[in-house]
Amino acid sequence: MAKINFGGVVEEVVTREEFPLAKAREVLKNETIAVIGYGVQGPGQSLNMRDNGFNVIVGQRKPSKSWDHAVQDGFKEGENLFEIEEALRRGTIICYLLSDAGQIALWPTVSKHLTEGKTLYFSHGFGITYKEQTGIIPPKNIDVILVAPKGSGTSLRRLFLDGQGLNSSFAVFQNASGKAREKAVAMGIGVGSGYLFETDFKKEVYSDLTGERGTLMGAIQGIFEAQYNILRKRGHTPSEAFNETVEELTQSLMPLVAENGMDWMYANCSTTAQRGALDWRHKFRDAVAPVFEELYESVATGKEAERTIKLNSQPDYRVKLDQELKELRESEMWQAGLKVRELRPKK
Ligand SMILES: NC(=O)C1=CN([C@@H]2O[C@H](COP(=O)(O)OP(=O)(O)OC[C@H]3O[C@@H](n4cnc5c(N)ncnc54)[C@H](O)[C@@H]3O)[C@@H](O)[C@H]2O)C=CC1
Ligand SMILES: CC(=O)[C@](C)(O)C(=O)O
Ligand SMILES: [Mg+2]
Numbered sequence: 001m002a003k004i005n006f007g008g009v010v011e012e013v014v015t016r017e018e019f020p021l022a023k024a025r026e027v028l029k030n031e032t033i034a035v036i037g038y039g040v041q042g043p044g045q046s047l048n049m050r051d052n053g054f055n056v057i058v059g060q061r062k063p064s065k066s067w068d069h070a071v072q073d074g075f076k077e078g079e080n081l082f083e084i085e086e087a088l089r090r091g092t093i094i095c096y097l098l099s100d101a102g103q104i105a106l107w108p109t110v111s112k113h114l115t116e117g118k119t120l121y122f123s124h125g126f127g128i129t130y131k132e133q134t135g136i137i138p139p140k141n142i143d144v145i146l147v148a149p150k151g152s153g154t155s156l157r158r159l160f161l162d163g164q165g166l167n168s169s170f171a172v173f174q175n176a177s178g179k180a181r182e183k184a185v186a187m188g189i190g191v192g193s194g195y196l197f198e199t200d201f202k203k204e205v206y207s208d209l210t211g212e213r214g215t216l217m218g219a220i221q222g223i224f225e226a227q228y229n230i231l232r233k234r235g236h237t238p239s240e241a242f243n244e245t246v247e248e249l250t251q252s253l254m255p256l257v258a259e260n261g262m263d264w265m266y267a268n269c270s271t272t273a274q275r276g277a278l279d280w281r282h283k284f285r286d287a288v289a290p291v292f293e294e295l296y297e298s299v300a301t302g303k304e305a306e307r308t309i310k311l312n313s314q315p316d317y318r319v320k321l322d323q324e325l326k327e328l329r330e331s332e333m334w335q336a337g338l339k340v341r342e343l344r345p346k347k
């Protein structure tokens, strides 16, 4: 493990240099890796593993859109694409990539196939950490590991095809074979991770739920809306409000942050902008800090898990989520965004 100093704190990470693909292939050479579920993570992980030369099969409900998607991606029924139970029977490493709520419904079926020597793999600490609510309690005589790509399965695949890699965390919950850690790292390299940092199931799910509800998804939309609304209220046009709230951020400023940090982005803006941003950041931090306290508490007490399980286990959960996404898409702000995107000059 490479020791890396992250802002004054030394952590250990696994890089592709020290754990090359050839080593990962050697560790997993006798395994049949069964990816259960072909939603967002399923395609990204299974295609990357397939291209990396691992023995991958997919298990998915049939008929379903996800089954058709797997067929389109070149998986063949009876060869490397099976109904879920058959894939569970054949797999030695079971990658449980159903939605977190879906994992609860299918657990009685999955657990039947978790015989000694098999490995159960997750990409989220959810099922294990909130076991009182999920009922997911694996038998003691199997390995239980996690690799959580830090981003969408879509980005995992895109970055892999670009020759880059998304970073992932990894963890071991049960080490029955004595080789669980090595297997987890090998799987992490196999699914196309750029590098891997170690965590445990609880820390993974607490940070993940906080991040996606916070700055990655929830908070960012909330802040966009608040700023867009004030600009509109004070007489600015939708195009001006959208450009000044979203378009400039994603097209001009965030790429600079990604490249070289926040001070670099600031330094490439006017001194007027720098003065204002350096002053106002404190006020924004203090205003949202209590919301983040509330959010972390809701994650740590299991309230977020309870709500997710309850709502996403209903038969019409997908229809309801799609309806809410439609409302977002049809809001004035994002309709203005649609037009702004169309106006971007093409290469
Ligand atoms: N979406 C993402 O990019 C990321 C997801 N994760 C984690 O990876 C895991 C998989 O997530 P996603 O790919 O987003 O899942 P998803 O919501 O796309 O669902 C995956 C598959 O589960 C199937 N499914 C759902 N309920 C089912 C049920 N009751 N019985 C049988 N099949 C069912 C769906 O048909 C779909 O093919 C989750 O634990 C998630 O938290 C981790 C990192 C990123
Ligand atoms: C993409 C990712 O890592 C998320 C946001 O945590 C998720 O999809 O659950
Ligand atoms: Mg995540």
Ligand SMILES: [Mg+2]
Residues within 6 Å of the ligand: 208, 209, 212
């Ligand atoms: Mg998540």
